[in-house]
Amino acid sequence: MPNADSLQSFSRxxxxxxxxxxxxxxxxRLADWRQYVAYLGFALIFVFFSTTLFDKGFxxxxxxxxxxxxxxxxxxxxxxxTYVLSAGEIDLSIGMVAGLVSLVAxxxxxxxxxxxGVAAGxxxxxxxxFVNGALTTRVGIPSFLTTLAMMGIARGSAxxxxxxxxxxxxxxxxxxxxxxxxxxxxxxxxxxxxxxAVIGHIVLRRTTFGRRVLxxxxxxxAARYSGIDTRSVKMRVLIISGLTAAIAGMLYAGxxxxxxxxxxxxxxxxxIAAAVLGGTSLFGxxxxxxxxxxxxxxxxxxxxxxxxxxxxxxxxLIARGLIILIxxxxxxxxxx
Amino acid sequence: xxxxxxxxxxxxxxxxxFGGVRALDNVDFEVSAGEIHALxxxxxxxxxxxxxxxxGVHAPSAGAIEVNGAxxxxxxxxxxxxxxxxxxxQEMSLAPTxxxxxxxxxxxxxxxxxNLIDDEEAARRSRELFESLGVEVDPLARVADLSAGxxxxxxxxxxxxxxxxxxxxxxPTTALSGGEVEKLFAxxxxxxxxxxxxxxxxxxxxxIARIADRATILRDGRRVITAPMSELxxxxxxxxxxxxxxxxxxxxxxxxxxxxxxxxxxKGLSGLEKPSNIDLTLYAGEVVGVAGLLGSGRSALARVxxxxxxxxxxxxxxxxxxxxxxxxxxxIARGLxxxxxxxxxxxxxxxHSVEAxxxxxxxxxxxxxxxxxxxxxxxxxxxxxxxxxxxxxSRDAAARTLSGGNQQKVVVAKWLNAEPDIxxxxxPTxxxxxxxxxxxxxxxxxxxxxxxxVLVISSELSELLTASDRILVMTDGRIVAEYECAEFDDHDxxxxxxxxxxxxxxxxxxxxQQAYARH
Numbered sequence: 001m002p003n004a005d006s007l008q009s010f011s012r013x014x015x016x017x018x019x020x021x022x023x024x025x026x027x028x029r030l031a032d033w034r035q036y037v038a039y040l041g042f043a044l045i046f047v048f049f050s051t052t053l054f055d056k057g058f059x060x061x062x063x064x065x066x067x068x069x070x071x072x073x074x075x076x077x078x079x080x081x082t083y084v085l086s087a088g089e090i091d092l093s094i095g096m097v098a099g100l101v102s103l104v105a106x107x108x109x110x111x112x113x114x115x116x117g118v119a120a121g122x123x124x125x126x127x128x129x130f131v132n133g134a135l136t137t138r139v140g141i142p143s144f145l146t147t148l149a150m151m152g153i154a155r156g157s158a159x160x161x162x163x164x165x166x167x168x169x170x171x172x173x174x175x176x177x178x179x180x181x182x183x184x185x186x187x188x189x190x191x192x193x194x195x196x197a198v199i200g201h202i203v204l205r206r207t208t209f210g211r212r213v214l215x216x217x218x219x220x221x222a223a224r225y226s227g228i229d230t231r232s233v234k235m236r237v238l239i240i241s242g243l244t245a246a247i248a249g250m251l252y253a254g255x256x257x258x259x260x261x262x263x264x265x266x267x268x269x270x271x272i273a274a275a276v277l278g279g280t281s282l283f284g285x286x287x288x289x290x291x292x293x294x295x296x297x298x299x300x301x302x303x304x305x306x307x308x309x310x311x312x313x314x315x316x317l318i319a320r321g322l323i324i325l326i327x328x329x330x331x332x333x334x335x336x
Numbered sequence: 337x338x339x340x341x342x343x344x345x346x347x348x349x350x351x352x353x354f355g356g357v358r359a360l361d362n363v364d365f366e367v368s369a370g371e372i373h374a375l376x377x378x379x380x381x382x383x384x385x386x387x388x389x390x391x392g393v394h395a396p397s398a399g400a401i402e403v404n405g406a407x408x409x410x411x412x413x414x415x416x417x418x419x420x421x422x423x424x425x426q427e428m429s430l431a432p433t434x435x436x437x438x439x440x441x442x443x444x445x446x447x448x449x450x451n452l453i454d455d456e457e458a459a460r461r462s463r464e465l466f467e468s469l470g471v472e473v474d475p476l477a478r479v480a481d482l483s484a485g486x487x488x489x490x491x492x493x494x495x496x497x498x499x500x501x502x503x504x505x506x507x508p509t510t511a512l513s514g515g516e517v518e519k520l521f522a523x524x525x526x527x528x529x530x531x532x533x534x535x536x537x538x539x540x541x542x543x544i545a546r547i548a549d550r551a552t553i554l555r556d557g558r559r560v561i562t563a564p565m566s567e568l569x570x571x572x573x574x575x576x577x578x579x580x581x582x583x584x585x586x587x588x589x590x591x592x593x594x595x596x597x598x599x600x601x602x603k604g605l606s607g608l609e610k611p612s613n614i615d616l617t618l619y620a621g622e623v624v625g626v627a628g629l630l631g632s633g634r635s636a637l638a639r640v641x642x643x644x645x646x647x648x649x650x651x652x653x654x655x656x657x658x659x660x661x662x663x664x665x666x667x668i669a670r671g672l673x674x675x676x677x678x679x680x681x682x683x684x685x686x687x688h689s690v691e692a693x694x695x696x697x698x699x700x701x702x703x704x705x706x707x708x709x710x711x712x713x714x715x716x717x718x719x720x721x722x723x724x725x726x727x728x729x730s731r732d733a734a735a736r737t738l739s740g741g742n743q744q745k746v747v748v749a750k751w752l753n754a755e756p757d758i759x760x761x762x763x764p765t766x767x768x769x770x771x772x773x774x775x776x777x778x779x780x781x782x783x784x785x786x787x788x789x790v791l792v793i794s795s796e797l798s799e800l801l802t803a804s805d806r807i808l809v810m811t812d813g814r815i816v817a818e819y820e821c822a823e824f825d826d827h828d829x830x831x832x833x834x835x836x837x838x839x840x841x842x843x844x845x846x847x848x849q850q851a852y853a854r855h
Contacts, residue, residue, distance in 0.1 A: 205453075
């Protein structure tokens with residue numbers, strides 16, 4: 001570069017600039033197929049088990065309905081989890097809360113009848129969600145820690161409440177409505193899943209609340225600068241998650257005719273895996289309820305198929321872990 | 337403009353302090369309906385504080401804000417929005433995971449049947465808005481997939497999708513191409529005709545001259561002047577912006593540099609977008625300054641050199657040997673270090689101690705087997721604390737507790753310990769008080785005297801002029817001019833150092849502006 005001899009004139013020739021076009025961005029649509037990896041994976045795994053396990057009754061309508069029943073609780077909690085993850089938070093307490101709610105409901109039914117039981121269960125779920133939300137948004141403890149601590153508190157409370165004994169439920173109406181019943185040919189558990197999934201999907205996609213959840217998780221600063229009260233959004237998603245955990249807890253109770261502290265144990269991980277498999281981002285900002293349901297079903301089908309294949313429990317755990325890892329790796333590979 | 341201008345926004349005697357620092361001091365500022373009002377000043381002059389007060393992010397410590405004659409009671413973003421103040425941020429108000437249309441109507445979504453969001457209608461309306469502005473952005477694209485310019489246009493459309501009476505634009509053109517700037521100006525003129533009051537913040541004087549009706553210039557938190565653009569020339573504006581202080585830089589002694597061997601040679605270096613085709617040689621014992629406006633590719637050059645951004649083409653030679661820098665690790669191993677722009681996030685681990693931060697780059701050397709020797713680390717860090725005169729309660733104090741200037745010294749100490757040959761400093765005095773600025777400049781000179789090659793990027797020209805031996809001017813990713821600092825010295829002026837610096841700063845400032853305008 002030549003040096004200036006003098007500075008008397010500022011009008012020195014400058015290198016002509018060719019207007020370089022900005023580097024073209026990778027087409028977004030191209031990467032979008034990964035969003036549907038859960039659907040694809042679900043189809044693949046389903047076809048795989050259908051053919052290999054044909055003679056073991058995988059496609060038997062009873063077996064298929066059974067899968068749906070078994071995964072209903074995971075599916076329902078994954079609806080709540082979709083909201084929490086979309087808002088950029090996490091809720092680890094749901095599994096233990098489900099167990100606690102099953103006991104609270106059983107005890108309340110025993111003392112005051114089924115309506116009190118349902119009310120008590122819902123109240124516990126909402127309360128836990130509220131406390132999680134308050135600690136996260138007002139005190140500022142990350143939700144990972146808040147809900148990790150709540151996990152222990154819920155579990156401890158459940159064990160302490162009845163000295164770890166399970167409490168039987170004898171009320172037929174409760175048992176019919178939460179788990180045991182059928183409406184025509186459709187198990188009531190499937191109906192619960194369907195109703196909550198449809199509501200969850202519409203609220204997330206088509207209401208201002210859902211949009212605020214996605215915006216908060218996508219960029220909290222942008223949401224705040226757009227006038228969104230992000231703390232209230234986060235509070236609400238954690239309450240929603242507590243409520244879906246409560247419903248799942250009561251469904252466990254109704255299905256097994258009893259409340260037990262062990263119910264829901266470890267479900268938080270299956271639920272998070274289901275949501276992520278379905279295309280919900282662990283980093284917030286993107287979530288789909290339909291995807292989460294498909295993710296849940298995928299996990300249910302895998303569990304069922306591995307069982308029918310005659311694998312030992314230890315082998316099932318390993319195989320399930322590997323399948324989930326592969327699917328999540330593919331679905332996450334384009335994100336951040 | 338109107339014969340009887342009615343102020344839409346008025347700031348009356350507004351002051352704002354952060355801790356002990358006065359960011360704004362009794363500022364009066366008003367903007368009329370149907371005018372484009374430029375708000376000018378250096379970094380730290382108080383522009384962004386005014387914007388944040390207008391937007392409701394900060395509440396003023398004293399004074400009042402009126403919109404259409406009614407005082408603004410609440411100081412929240414929502415209250416500002418209700419009062420009709422719309423703001424265009426530098427990409428801050430877009431959620432990357434949502435689509436363009438969803439972002440535009442964020443928090444005022446269009447409702448269809450059953451009170452549900454109607455995304456199709458939003459997309460249609462967004463398309464119309466973009467078309468009416470004559471720009472092409474896909475309303476269904478995710479914001480994360482847009483180019484910077486398209487994102488900026490989305491911000492603008494988002495702001496005007498609501499009825500705004502006051503529109504605030506903060507450096508709106510940094511990410512725009514020439515054609516897009518023209519479109520923006522056409523939009524602004526149309527809004528002005530509709531009676532919107534527009535506040536326009538930019539460092540680019542040619543744009544100000546073309547678009548603004550009036551200008552208010554701030555310096556050190558005070559209002560210096562408000563005048564119609566017709567009464568302001570470029571020279572006058574720069575004079576008001578720069579002021580007449582010496583800023584405490586005059587006591588930084590500059591000896592003639594003893595140029596040593598070339599340490600860093602760059603040939604035809606280009607990044608993915610910026611910089612493009614950079615030729616540059618840095619010699620031992622000299623400080624080279626890089627001037628240019630925001631978005632000129634200065635920081636991109638630093639990032640490519642340090643291996644944070646990928647290079648597209650070109651050659652980097654360090655001490656005569658060609659090197660490939662694939663990441664910061666490579667750069668450090670070759671003796672090139674970066675003191676980054678954002679020291680709070682890129683430079684320091686705030687919660688860690690001064691010692692932990694300053695020894696981070698040399699852990700291997702301090703370790704015996706796998707254990708870091710506390711004694712060796714303490715020794716190395718204490719030496720730097722003494723040499724750089726870092727004021728901290730102890731080497732165990734968290735970096736967070738230090739002042740901005742001392743934090744920056746810790747970053748420099750971290751690299752000094754690594755004993756590099758080449759220092760690249762990006763905005764080393766940003767957020768540092770005046771007194772510490774002079775110290776950091778002296779520190780930079782000291783590095784050169786110890787035989788290092790130093791590249792300094794800064795928006796503060798007086799700082800560049802004080803620190804550097806040579807100054808490069810960048811615009812649009814290219815180096816467009818190069819000067820020896822001595823060239824700026826006024827031959828027939830007096831000996832007052834402050835006066836001389838002031839004069840040089842004005843000259844350099846108009847060079848930078850003209851370089852941008854010409855491109």
